[in-house]
Amino acid sequence: MKRKLRVRQAQTVLPFGVGAVLDVQGESFVAAGIERWPDLKTPVSCERLAARLGSKGFYAAPHTLNDRYDQPDRPGVPYVRFPGWLFCGSCRGMARYLRENEKPGEPPVCASCAAAPRLTPMRFVRICADGHLDDVDWWYWAHSRLAPELRDSCSESDNAWKARRLSFRVADRATGLEALSVRCGATGAGGKPCGAERDLLDVLGPQSGHCSGRNPWQRWDARSSCGQQVHIVQRTAGNVYYPVVYSALDIPQTDEPPRAEQSVAAAVLAHDYWPLLLDALGTRRADTFRGMIKEDTDAPDGLIDQLAAEATGAPTTPSPEPKPGKTGKVDLSRDEWYAFDATRFPEAAKEFTIRRGGLGLDGEKEEPWATLDAHVGKVVLADRLREVRALTGFRRHSPNGTLVPADTSGRLRWLPATEVYGEGIVLTLDEERLTAWENDPRVQVHVRGVRADLEASFRAEQLAEAVGSELSPRFQLLHTVAHLLIRQLSFDSGYTTASLRERVYGRPEYGQHGLLIYTAAGDAEGTLGGLVRQGEAPHFAETLIRMLEAAAWCSADPLCAEHTGQGFGNLNRAACHACTLLPETSCETGNTLLDRALVVGSARVPGYFTDVLTASREYAAATAQE
Ligand SMILES: [Zn+2]
Ligand SMILES: [Zn+2]
Ligand SMILES: [Zn+2]
Numbered sequence: 001m002k003r004k005l006r007v008r009q010a011q012t013v014l015p016f017g018v019g020a021v022l023d024v025q026g027e028s029f030v031a032a033g034i035e036r037w038p039d040l041k042t043p044v045s046c047e048r049l050a051a052r053l054g055s056k057g058f059y060a061a062p063h064t065l066n067d068r069y070d071q072p073d074r075p076g077v078p079y080v081r082f083p084g085w086l087f088c089g090s091c092r093g094m095a096r097y098l099r100e101n102e103k104p105g106e107p108p109v110c111a112s113c114a115a116a117p118r119l120t121p122m123r124f125v126r127i128c129a130d131g132h133l134d135d136v137d138w139w140y141w142a143h144s145r146l147a148p149e150l151r152d153s154c155s156e157s158d159n160a161w162k163a164r165r166l167s168f169r170v171a172d173r174a175t176g177l178e179a180l181s182v183r184c185g186a187t188g189a190g191g192k193p194c195g196a197e198r199d200l201l202d203v204l205g206p207q208s209g210h211c212s213g214r215n216p217w218q219r220w221d222a223r224s225s226c227g228q229q230v231h232i233v234q235r236t237a238g239n240v241y242y243p244v245v246y247s248a249l250d251i252p253q254t255d256e257p258p259r260a261e262q263s264v265a266a267a268v269l270a271h272d273y274w275p276l277l278l279d280a281l282g283t284r285r286a287d288t289f290r291g292m293i294k295e296d297t298d299a300p301d302g303l304i305d306q307l308a309a310e311a312t313g314a315p316t317t318p319s320p321e322p323k324p325g326k327t328g329k330v331d332l333s334r335d336e337w338y339a340f341d342a343t344r345f346p347e348a349a350k351e352f353t354i355r356r357g358g359l360g361l362d363g364e365k366e367e368p369w370a371t372l373d374a375h376v377g378k379v380v381l382a383d384r385l386r387e388v389r390a391l392t393g394f395r396r397h398s399p400n401g402t403l404v405p406a407d408t409s410g411r412l413r414w415l416p417a418t419e420v421y422g423e424g425i426v427l428t429l430d431e432e433r434l435t436a437w438e439n440d441p442r443v444q445v446h447v448r449g450v451r452a453d454l455e456a457s458f459r460a461e462q463l464a465e466a467v468g469s470e471l472s473p474r475f476q477l478l479h480t481v482a483h484l485l486i487r488q489l490s491f492d493s494g495y496t497t498a499s500l501r502e503r504v505y506g507r508p509e510y511g512q513h514g515l516l517i518y519t520a521a522g523d524a525e526g527t528l529g530g531l532v533r534q535g536e537a538p539h540f541a542e543t544l545i546r547m548l549e550a551a552a553w554c555s556a557d558p559l560c561a562e563h564t565g566q567g568f569g570n571l572n573r574a575a576c577h578a579c580t581l582l583p584e585t586s587c588e589t590g591n592t593l594l595d596r597a598l599v600v601g602s603a604r605v606p607g608y609f610t611d612v613l614t615a616s617r618e619y620a621a622a623t624a625q626e
């Protein structure tokens, strides 16, 4: 049987983008940097995202199946065999499989066994926090317990990286890693068999030795000198690969500044300290004035910079090429929110078609509908959305590791990306009610604790991308509602939770008070409209009530409800796998900053929707008595 290494175009950014290790029919490969990509690739346009990432543009992998490994003359995206160390399950012999051993479409087989069984990739690899990945030095491992002079007397000591006669043994009487060992069958001191052997009991974790300073597709002379500690991990472990992906919706460009921003800008310009700030620009006093203006107007730094630039005639973009990972960059959510919150919608287009929906509850007096209606701002249905996802690079060992750019050569100015089409539902909350709820001292106190945990978290900088300059109660509320809604929609409509995604618009400084649930998996034909139908009246109001009722209870209660810090970095409160969490691909913040209490209330804090839930229960009790 011919092996087929086939990766679809959409998978070349996620999950099998640059640096990812993937298993294909018992073999293991790593996706090479984009400097190895073929010339035949498809341009993907998204100016907003390009500006945000400081990139000249995007390309998608060719539309062909990306099987260049098997068909070297084809234009697909390149994958490289990794790990290079393989073993035979029959004779247990290990082989370093080299480029010249490869036969396109053929899996590697054992040269020592007559039946030529297929070789299996070694399960362990070596990574470091600078994003490097390499094979474990198995020759060194087998000899690591020997004195240096004995080690040097092994006949393979000069050939260690592709040493012959290593074997990967399994002991009958032990279990786990202790049962595995690597043994050397070469010639040792005085012509006797070397016989060096070490079990794998201590193989996982930090190890001595130097990092090779590169990734498997990089040439030896492209390595960097790396002083990081190396760690041996299983090649399927989660910390081998943390892709860094940015996504933007394709919204129509508009020259008109958004409503909310106009009023904030007007407040900044009218502020008593504004002329003083302009006079003091470039001095330390400017920071004082800026701080006071920000406190009074809630204006973000970006807006103040822009207004100051307009007033002084300086160029409006302070940095022509914003780099990802630095603060002070354009927030992608801002324009998306303005597009959904606009009073007039743009003409329908392939990339963006939205219309006003509603709960169908206008003038409704019956409970719980009337109370629900009062809590909801509006519903916007997105019949067509286009999303562009771009991979800037990846990290290894920890989500905080050094970013390795998708272009490991450092010469290219573009990024790998894919475009997907889909549909979605936008739900906004009643702004006045939301602000009043946020100002409740109990809500303030409740969120202050999470804010402190967030600031202490080593993911604070990454989460700031989604959260904004400061975590607000509304972000956590909207985020939790997004999760609960995805779970309810999936329960009601048969969409899997993994096929739905969230976008939380929860930055008070931009007047945001809504969320988008969308599905984007389709080509230019779009998706089938099933999700948007779930957002239409009267289903959607019923979905929301069912969602709130479900949110009031978790099978892990009372433990879950009373939690003061669970999940990654203790950043969740009342939220666990049983009630709120979603597949990683659905969530913008890695399943953190979730709390059902802010939605349905608890003994300590009022929920935004507590009144709706109470109304719903009273209604249920009344009908039960009838
Ligand atoms: Zn064999
Ligand atoms: Zn040896
Ligand atoms: Zn390294």
Ligand SMILES: [Zn+2]
Pocket: 554, 555, 556, 557, 560, 561, 574, 575, 576, 577, 578, 579, 580
């Ligand atoms: Zn729970």
Ligand SMILES: [Zn+2]
Pocket: 479, 483, 502, 586, 587, 588, 589, 590, 591, 592
């Ligand atoms: Zn989420």
